[in-house]
Amino acid sequence: MQYAIKNNLAITKQKEECLVITVQLGKLQSNLIKEIDEENNGLISQLIKSGDINCQLGKTTFLYTLANSTKQKILVVGCGDAKSFDLNAAKKVIQATIKELASKKVNHICWDILTLNSAISCEIAKQLPQIVSELTYCFDEFKSTKSEQPSLQKLTLLYGDKKTVNQVEGQLSQGQIIANAIVSTKNIANMPSNVCNAKYLAEQGKSLGQQHTNLKVTCFGEKELAKLNMNAYLAVGRGSTNESIMTVIEYHGAKDKKAQPYVLVGKGLTFDSGGISIKPSAGMDEMKYDMCGAATVFGVMQAVAELKLPINVIGVMAGCENMPDGNAYRPGDILTTMSGITVEVINTDAEGRLVLCDTLTYVERFNPKTVIDIATLTGACIVALGHHYTGVMGNNPQLVEQLITSSNKAGDKAWSLPIDSDFQEQIKSTCADIVNAGGRDGGTITAACFLSRFTEKYQWAHLDIAGTAWRSGANKGATGRPVAMLIQYLLDQK
Structure with missing residues (x-):
């Protein structure tokens, strides 16, 4: 167009x-x-x-x-x-x-x-x-x-109005870039899992880096993840024949290339069967959309490169697949995460937080200004907010408020949920530091509580997009949310 x-x-x-x-x-x-x-x-x-x-x-x-x-x-x-x-x-x-x-x-x-x-x-x-x-x-x-x-x-x-026509043209151009980024996110998210695995995400990241010289792309396979002691991340992918790969996309647009970056971490479960705690068959086809967080990161980084924002931004696509086989991780297993925190696995279908916790520890090395993770994390978020609002939680009220403001400006609605010590009680373990599932009550919040244990060294927000990332039924397909919201947030940081 x-x-x-x-x-x-x-x-x-x-x-x-x-x-x-x-x-x-x-x-x-x-x-x-x-x-x-x-x-x-x-x-x-x-x-x-x-x-x-x-x-x-x-x-x-x-x-x-x-x-x-x-x-x-x-x-x-x-x-x-x-x-x-x-x-x-x-x-x-x-x-x-x-x-x-x-x-x-x-x-x-x-x-x-x-x-x-x-x-x-x-x-x-x-x-x-x-x-x-x-x-x-x-x-x-x-x-x-x-x-x-x-x-x-x-x-x-x-x-x-000739005086403001340049400003309007600039906004029209921004709108086109955002629209293209949303299309790219949808295209990746709509791919079937027999095509879109962690390797596919990595290849898409490399291709983006080739198209835009202002991006640097690095991929970490299972050998590299093992050297980093990202044991929780690796445990989730053990049951799959597809290799787990973390793809890091770096953009340095600030005058000071060493200025603190804004970091985006996307959950990239290219298919989530639930593992040993296998999901019901009805609707399992939609679990190809469990990588919409990673697809969102791809779209946002494409837009960042095209907008040439005067800030530093790093996007991480945490690619993985959760399948059951003889090598799959089990309920009752205890995992030692990259941070050293031990996790008792209560439910192998609460896998996204295990992939994210190691990735959130990994990004500490960038000395981030803020970190935002994007994940189709909990069905409980759909119960709480339906398919209208993305859930927002975090350890910094100002960051959460900035994201809500950006969502309203972008027309990509989000709503904040509480996260406090009362909910932290639900993830205590009798034999490890924490469990990976806190039960049905407040499930969206206890998932965020789990992630919060790995984000204490920086300002962090968590976007639960389980209800907003795709549509079901006759109109089944990815929505491209919350790409517009995150681009607006980054535009607001200029």
Whole structure:
């Protein structure tokens, strides 16, 4: 998809195939409507007055070539009350417009949506490519008959304020980069587990490093992980024939290359059978999405490289597969982690925290400014927050608040959950330092409590994306969340 911004607001002089114009409730309409009216004997106003054009939010009316000087097709989109036209309303208008254009097989449009509310023009420009990408995304790599490509290829936006046009163009460019990062995350996350294993993640990381010279990529196989004493990480992958591989992607964009980096750690369980504590068969196919944390890290690092952020960022994809066989780790095993903390395995299906705990210890060497781990960690998070909010916990209230603020700005909702000493009691062990599962009650929080034991040397936050990383059912597929939230967080650190 190509995007462009024009300063010329004379709507009838545009040469695109289709003009998309917005109408509002009430008698007051934009100058663009008046311009079309002047060329076409007041047609638009007449249709509004007669009710043939509906000005309610998201309502669309498609008009083919008009009789007089306006030769293009026209799509009229209702924006509701001008006083209440905010970013959420704009999103609904964009969604309705793109769906209608898709049904009419339109290739190139000119649109006045940025002229509606100058106070939110930048936000609209940033969100628009993301919404368009979401509506047109299709994963059909393994289908013998490919989906029809979206007809819409170019979108030109009208904008009248020459003083701020560069700022709006910058936000539009950011939105495109974020949209592309989300697509990359979805593409990796949607891959089947017989293709996407830890080696595949490592290869994708290396490929990203080849595409962007400002990235350095290092991969650690099982021999290297063993030398680092990452025994918990290795235990999880023992039952799989696929090697466990940790992929580290480094970006140094700050003037001081040794400045403390922001570190992202993604859980990369490319398939989670539950191990010896095997999961029920129903829905187990969706456990290919247990690596969405790692896929998120990939997407964010792609965006960081393209945005050329003036900060240092390190992304870690902790690739692994949890399978049952004669060499698999067992309930009752006691593992000595990289940090020296011992863990009694109560449930081999609480494996993600075992992979993460060693990875979180590993990243201490970077002297991080903050560390954020992203993981499809607990079904309990779905019970608590549904599929709407990503759960946020951490050892630094300011960091948690920053992430919530960034999530709201990005339209990628998150909500904080408590993490305190009362919950820590649930992970005590009688024969080791801690257990790897604290029971059903507060399961999301006790999982975070487990991770907190390995993050005491830096500011840390944990994102539980079990409810937001993918959709089930007829629309099964990765969502690309929380890529937008994390990119916004990093943008806010500039």
